[in-house]
Amino acid sequence: MIARLSGTLLDKAADTVIVDVGGVGYLVHLSLQSMTRLPAEGARVDLRTYTHVREDALQLYGFARPAPSAAPIQLSGGGALISALVNLGYKPAAAERTADAVRRSLGVSAPVEDQLREALRLIAGAP
16 A cells, blocks of 8 residues: 655646656646645645555545544445545535535445545535
8 A cells, every 4th residue: 555655746637646756757636725725736745645455546635734633534335435535534414415416416336436536526616
């Protein structure tokens, strides 16, 4: 598992960044909250990360500051979305309300990655 990346911030997009660590560029998914805490491109950055492994994907989710969790992020099973939102710094009650809205919008069988993206979109107030 990759728990931390420290290197040069090469590129920032809407919800991802590329961090160069020793010549290897890592694509990291970030919340809008974490994106606003990042320095300019070309600057040094230090991210805590969660490595999400699936049969068909390997994804990094990053935090511009240590995740404020008592428990690790769970990206499978019940409560996964709420756990991820709490680990991104949202209060549990707000995370539960957002998770309910996402489930109504996408359904409970949607992949957690899609649920997380939809939750962050709802929190940001994006259309």
